[in-house]
Amino acid sequence: MVDLSVKIGDLTFQNPIQPASGAFSWEYNEVIDLNRLGALVAKTICREPRLGNPTPRMAETEAGIIQSIGLPGKGIDYFLENIVPEYARFEPPLVVSVSSESIDDFAALARELSVPDVDVIECNISCPTRNTTGGNFALQEEHTKEVMSAIREATDKPVWAKLSPNAGDIVSIAMAAEEAGADALVIANTFLSLKIRTDNFRPALGNKFGGMVSPALKPIVLRMVYQVAKEVKIPVIGVGGVTNAEDVVEYMLAGAHSVGIGYAGFRNPTALTTIIDDLEAWCDERGVEKVTDLIGAVKDDDMEMDPLVAASHGV
Amino acid sequence: MTDLNPNDNYTTAATRPGDTDPHPDKPVGEYLTDVVSNDWVNDEYKLLILHVPDKALTAYAGQFFHLLCPSPDGAEVWMRRPMSVYKVDKPNAQLEFLYKCEGRGTQGMAMLDTGDTFNVSGPLGIGFKLDPAWKKIVVLGRGVGLATLAPLSQLAAEHGVGVTAILSARRKDLVMSEDLFQALGADTITVIDEDDSSAVENVEAILNGLIDAGKADAFFTCGSSRLLNLMQRLGKERDVPGQVAMEQIMVCGFGACYVCMRTFEVNGEKILRRVCREGPVFNMQEAVGW
Numbered sequence: 001m002v003d004l005s006v007k008i009g010d011l012t013f014q015n016p017i018q019p020a021s022g023a024f025s026w027e028y029n030e031v032i033d034l035n036r037l038g039a040l041v042a043k044t045i046c047r048e049p050r051l052g053n054p055t056p057r058m059a060e061t062e063a064g065i066i067q068s069i070g071l072p073g074k075g076i077d078y079f080l081e082n083i084v085p086e087y088a089r090f091e092p093p094l095v096v097s098v099s100s101e102s103i104d105d106f107a108a109l110a111r112e113l114s115v116p117d118v119d120v121i122e123c124n125i126s127c128p129t130r131n132t133t134g135g136n137f138a139l140q141e142e143h144t145k146e147v148m149s150a151i152r153e154a155t156d157k158p159v160w161a162k163l164s165p166n167a168g169d170i171v172s173i174a175m176a177a178e179e180a181g182a183d184a185l186v187i188a189n190t191f192l193s194l195k196i197r198t199d200n201f202r203p204a205l206g207n208k209f210g211g212m213v214s215p216a217l218k219p220i221v222l223r224m225v226y227q228v229a230k231e232v233k234i235p236v237i238g239v240g241g242v243t244n245a246e247d248v249v250e251y252m253l254a255g256a257h258s259v260g261i262g263y264a265g266f267r268n269p270t271a272l273t274t275i276i277d278d279l280e281a282w283c284d285e286r287g288v289e290k291v292t293d294l295i296g297a298v299k300d301d302d303m304e305m306d307p308l309v310a311a312s313h314g315v
Numbered sequence: 316m317t318d319l320n321p322n323d324n325y326t327t328a329a330t331r332p333g334d335t336d337p338h339p340d341k342p343v344g345e346y347l348t349d350v351v352s353n354d355w356v357n358d359e360y361k362l363l364i365l366h367v368p369d370k371a372l373t374a375y376a377g378q379f380f381h382l383l384c385p386s387p388d389g390a391e392v393w394m395r396r397p398m399s400v401y402k403v404d405k406p407n408a409q410l411e412f413l414y415k416c417e418g419r420g421t422q423g424m425a426m427l428d429t430g431d432t433f434n435v436s437g438p439l440g441i442g443f444k445l446d447p448a449w450k451k452i453v454v455l456g457r458g459v460g461l462a463t464l465a466p467l468s469q470l471a472a473e474h475g476v477g478v479t480a481i482l483s484a485r486r487k488d489l490v491m492s493e494d495l496f497q498a499l500g501a502d503t504i505t506v507i508d509e510d511d512s513s514a515v516e517n518v519e520a521i522l523n524g525l526i527d528a529g530k531a532d533a534f535f536t537c538g539s540s541r542l543l544n545l546m547q548r549l550g551k552e553r554d555v556p557g558q559v560a561m562e563q564i565m566v567c568g569f570g571a572c573y574v575c576m577r578t579f580e581v582n583g584e585k586i587l588r589r590v591c592r593e594g595p596v597f598n599m600q601e602a603v604g605w
Contacts, residue, residue, distance in 0.1 A: 025571035027592065031343040031436070043571070051587055056564050057574045060393045060419075067566070072573050072587070214393075215324070244326040266394065266567050267325055267383070269436050270338075270345045274328040 002283040003290040004276070006038070006257050008235045009158045009183040011093055011119060013038040016248065016258035016291060017276050020239050021097035021122060021162070022069065023262030026086040031269045034090045036276060038258055042079075042087060044097040044124045047109055049075040053129075054206030059195050064214020065263070066193045068129055068207035071099060076112060084117050093119035095160070099127055101135045103147045107154040114155045121157050123148065123182075126164035126189040128211040138164040138189075141176040152181030160237065162186040163228075165221060174228040174236075184235045186260065187225050191217060213263045215241040222254050229255025229296060243271070245278035252294035329434050332368045332408065343439060343569075344370045350431040351409060353424075357488055360459070361425055362401070363412045365433060371410055374400045376466035377442025377560055377596040380410070381568040383434035387422035395436065396420035397565045397575075399463040399595065402495070410435075413462035413491065439568050440595050443467050443558055445474050449532035452476055453525050454501075455518070455546060457483035460538015463560045465492040467535055468499040479530050481506060481521060483513045483542065515545055522546070526553050533557055540604035547599055557599030563590040578603045 004015035018039040019028075025043060026034065034040060052072030059066050073079065087094045096118045100106040110121050125147055126138035137143035144161070151159055161177040163170055165188035174185050190211025195204040203209075221240030229236045238251035239260035251259045264271040283291055328337055329345040336344065348365040356362050374380070381395040402411035416425045427433055445452075452471060456464040461482055471478045478501035484490045485508045496503050504521060506513040522545070525531045534546045534557030543559055550557045565575040570592030579588050579601045588594065 023567070023571060025569065027570040029341075030569065031341050031345065032338060033341075043573075052573060052576070055574075055576055057576070058394070058564055058566050058572075062390055065393050065566075067572075067574065069573050072576075243324055264325060266572070268327040268329070268345060268434075269343070269381075269567075269569065270328040271326050274326045277328075278326055 002280050002288065003292075004280060004283070006292055008237070008257050011158060013093065013258060015276050015279070016252065017272055017279070018095070018237070018258060018260050019265060019272060020260035020262035021095070021124065023265055026090070028265070028269065029090075032273045035092065036273050037092050039093045039095050039120070040087050040090060041095040041122065041260065042083060042097060043073065044071050044099045044127070045073050045076055045079045045083075046071055046099055047076050047105060049073065049078070056204065056206055059204035059210070061195055061212070063216040064212055066195055066205060066210035066212045067190075068205050068210035070129075070207060071127065076109060080112070080115060084115065088117040095120040095122050097122040097124050097162070099124040099135055101130065103150050106147055107150040110151045110157075110159065111154040114157045118157060120160055121151070121155060122160045122162055122186060123151055124162050124189070126162050128164065128166060128190050128192040129207060129209050136164060138162070138173055139167050141172050144173050145176040145180045148177050148180035148182050158183040160184040160186050162189055164189050165217075165224060165240075166192045170224050171227050171231050174232050178232045178234050182234060184237060184257070185228060185232065186237045186239055187228060188221050188240060215243050215263070217241050218247060222250060225251060225256050226254040226298070242275070243267075245275050245282050248275060248279050249282060249294060252291070253296070253298040255296040255298075257295055327434065330368055331432075332366050334368065336368070336370060342370075342373070343437060344368065345434065345436045346371055347432045348410070348435055350427045350429055350433055352429055353427045356413070356491060359489065360413060360415050360491060363414065363424060363427065365410045365412075365435070366408055367410050367435070369408065371435070371437060372403055372405050372408060374403050374410065374438035375442050376470040377463065378438040378440050379595060380412075380435045380437035381439060381565070382412075382420070382424065383436075384420040384423040385426055387419055387426060392419055392423055394566055395568065397439075397568060397591065397595075399560065400438070401462045401465055402469070403466065413459070413465070415459045436568065440591055441593070443470060443535065443560075443596050445470060445476060446533065446556070449476060451479070451530045452533045452535060453479050453481065453522065453531045454535045455481045455483070455522070455542055456537050457513075457539040457542055458489075460536070460560070461492045463537040464535060465495050468496045468501045471501075472499045477530065478502070479504065479525055481518065483507070483518070483539070485509070515541060518542065519545055519549065522549050526555060531555050534599060535559075536599070543599070543602060544604050547602070550599060558596050559599045559602045560596045561590050561594050561602065565591055567591070
């Protein structure tokens with residue numbers, strides 16, 4: 001019997017598998033048992049009703065998809081009244097993702113979302129197609145600090161900061177979010193990208209730029225998780241390119257407490273629950289009694305640093 | 316560990332025909348189906364017949380499956396392709412899909428051979444609904460849209476509803492489903508581009524004739540914005556309700572991702588709806604052509 005449970009802050013999750021925001025809704029209950037998931041993660045909500053971006057909203061590329069949805073939704077009032085109850089029917093903790101273009105409004109939204117059925121507020125401060133002072137705060141340390149501090153003051157709920165892989169130095173951003181009071185870090189959002197059609201010379205997406213999603217990005221996000229986990233004390237949730245249980249193990253070895261899964265659920269609607277089964281089997285076969293034993297267990301202490309790299313680190 | 320699909324790294328709990336269903340209380344499944352046959356019906360279209368688990372056989376006209384197509388070119392086909400079901404054959408536990416080999420997904424599908432396995436998920440979406448007050452309906456489709464409309468004839472036959480099917484195509488040899496419609500007792504009218512019989516004015520005259528003859532309690536269409544506009548206009552003028560099946564680039568199929576949006580006009584207001592969730596079959600009068 002493997003103990004798959006993980007703690008993030010004061011909350012216990014029955015396993016380290018959760019959907020990634022934007023790639024999931026309670027409607028997946030039609031194909032899998034949502035009560036088996038580590039957490040439920042709602043699509044990012046904004047204050048105002050939004051239609052979202054022009055179509056096409058998705059395009060396939062050589063090595064993954066790019067998409068730009070534009071945070072469509074019916075606004076926070078509708079969300080609290082109608083969407084939260086849809087999730088509240090299920091047992092796992094509910095993580096609510098939220099975004100805003102202004103810091104004051106972001107904090108106000110966090111306050112309004114602090115209702116009993118909401119367990120965690122995931123701050124989407126990294127929507128790739130928004131700009132650095134208008135929603136994509138996670139590109140810069142000072143913006144990250146400002147927005148996360150304001151949110152921290154506004155709510156007693158656990159707040160997770162979803163960071164951007166498009167930032168120059170994600171470790172500094174992560175430390176800024178931790179200092180501002182974030183309870184955990186979600187690493188990472190999608191990669192800003194572009195596809196141009198050669199038949200008509202036009203961008204393939206209605207919104208021109210999109211966020212890239214792909215298993216091909218896993219090594220890059222894994223590197224970010226590894227680097228950040230070494231520098232912060234708060235838990236990290238790894239999101240990027242997980243398609244099977246060994247990917248989960250890899251993220252945990254790099255220091256993640258849990259993982260978010262997006263694309264794999266699009267490709268295989270039964271992926272999330274199957275990955276939970278496979279993770280349990282993986283641990284069982286290897287005699288791993290507690291999945292938390294994997295967190296940060298990468299064996300790299302004895303690795304010699306290249307002299308040139310050592311010099312650049314001042315060693 | 317659960318079996319992986321051949322040659323890939325992705326986790327799936329897709330069930331094969333005969334397997335115990337791991338989610339018996341769920342209406343939708345992910346299945347590894349067996350390819351019974353995959354033959355050309357003309358120069359452009361193929362008919363894929365799959366042996367499927369029982370849950371897949373609950374599909375009804377207008378619903379779709381999300382297909383994980385093999386790659387035609389060695390590169391990954393990243394997203395599933397939504398495709399409406401052409402025929403549900405319950406006695407033989409088979410599903411049929413009629414498709415035009417056009418993009419990478421359908422070109423990959425075209426490579427499937429008898430004995431191969433094919434991962435499909437479904438049934439998904441809201442299909443055609445027959446109002447008990449409708450005794451005679453008119454089905455108008457063009458090209459691959461006919462594949463979506465064909466199972467309507469089955470549904471209509473089961474409900475004792477008479478069907479007139481107007482089949483539009485570029486050439487005579489590309490008219491499809493005529494046999495299927497006729498076998499289920501539908502009257503068929505073929506119109507083609509080669510002799511201009513498919514022109515909107517001619518189709519309009521045919522539709523007016525059917526309304527006059529009391530054979531059009533409702534309209535159904537798929538596959539052509541031009542024909543949708545015609546049926547909308549006539550439907551409004553002559554008070555004939557209708558339904559249209561829509562297409563859009565789709566990702567999740569469950570309503571989560573908001574990729575497959577189409578514009579609709581409801582009470583004078585333009586709104587967006589998810590083709591996968593609120594459709595793919597919609598009230599014809601609310602649809603906006605593309």
